[in-house]
Amino acid sequence: MPTNVSPEYKKAEEAYRQAREPKDRLDCLKQMLSTIPKHKGTEHLQADIKSRIKDLTEELAGPKKGGKRSGPALAIRPEGAAQLALLGPPNSGKSALHLRLTGSRAQSGPGPFITQFPEPGMLPFEDVAFQLLDLPSMSPEHSPPWIASSLQSCDAALLVVDLADPACVENVQFILDTLEGKKVSLVADWPALESGADEGPGESDTLDDPFRIELPTLLVANKSDLLPDPEEVAVLEELLDVHYPTLRVSAETGQGLGELAPWLFKALGVVRVYTKAPGKDVERDRPFTVRQGDTVLDVARLVHKDIAEGFRFARMWGAAVFDGQQVGAEQPVSDGDVVELHSR
Incomplete structure (x- = not known):
């Protein structure tokens, strides 16, 4: 049921979508509950918010x-x-792929359902790294009820399949349907890749579902050394009516694994920004990472909340500015920029 919402509610909902820490999400949920219109059309969403707060x-x-x-x-x-x-x-x-890419302690073996809980590991790329979260397998025989909770903070998904498995289509369809039932959609569009769709977010006063998750998805065709026919991927997508970007790999031989991190870096639109204190050298060992279109203020928020709140100006070095140029909070940043933040 459409309903008008206040700017305060929309602000709290957007903050919830962006929040990465449980404490921040909790604060946003409380603000959403206090500002949501109270009438019959929002009763279901109010109950959902209260349940998540609990x-x-x-x-x-x-x-x-x-x-x-x-x-x-x-x-x-x-x-x-x-x-x-x-x-x-x-x-x-x-799990074998996760182990090969990250060197994690994730268990892998020939039997099903080896992974029982989320297992993190880091995939390095140049001077940054991606966190890969190995989650339990999903099939009609076994599907963890908490899987959507683990996906709440994720930026994207890697859908790993064995195309030679006779049950591949059935199992992947089960995964897609189960996640949809938990308000999680695996989508083909990635932030920094061109999309055929011409749809913008738009401005609306209608009440959307703030708890729906859309994860950009890469189809990872594993064990490709055992299945040389590249047309098998097209057949799978035709049967499922999905068209994800695809990478053919082999955890056993290493085939294609070197392409994953560069692809993710580009598709996610990762932007590395290096910081320096006034009169000091640039800190090159650990860049802050944002996304294409983000600004100096977004970098300041990552450095420290107090710096962002007291922001005055920044000096910047990069391709779009002259060395040491003074810029404001809304100045876009590009990969490799150096920023010197000044605050009150």
């Missing part, structure tokens, strides 16, 4: 005193330039 409050409080020890974390704090979820059917080689 869950996040319990998560942040930790295990109750004297209670049982909590199990492994189901939501992993994002690190690196982006957090990407590895999804796939059983025996697709997902």
Whole structure:
């Protein structure tokens, strides 16, 4: 049911979509609940917000005193330039791929359902890294009910498949349908790649579902050394009516693995910005990462909240400015820029 919403609610909803930390998401949910229009048309969403507030409050409080020890974390704090979820059917080689790419301790083996909880690992690329999150396999025989919670903070997904598996189509369709039922859509469009769709976000006073997640998805055809026919990918997409970008790889031989990190860097529109303190050298060892179209103020927020709130101006070195040019908060940044922040 469409309903007019206040600017305060829209601001809180947008902040929720951007929040990466549980505490920040909780604060946004409380603000959403306090500003949402209170009438019959929003009752379902109000209940959803209250339920999420309860869950996040319990998560942040930790295990109750004297209670049982909590199990492994189901939501992993994002690190690196982006957090990407590895999804796939059983025996697709997902965990073996994760191990090969990140050197993680993820268990892999010939049997199904080896991975039981989220397993993070870092995939390096030049002077940044991507966090790859190995998640449990999904099939009609087994699907973790909490999977959507682990995807909340992810920037994108890698859908790992074994095209030689006779049940591949059935299992992938199950994954897509199950995630849709949990308000998670695996989409083909990536932020920095050209899309055939000509759709902008637009301005609307209607109440959208703030809890729907759309994850840009790369179809990773694993075990490609055992299935040399590249047309198998097209057949899978035709049967499922999906058209994701595709990468053919082999966790066993290493085929195609070197292409993944550069592709992610480009498709996500990652922008590295280096900072320096006045009178000091540039800090080249650990750049801050934002996205194409982000600004100096977005970088300031990553450096420190107080610097962003007290921002006065910045000096900048890069291809779009002359060395040391003074710029304002809304100055766009490009990959390789150097920024010197000045605040009150």
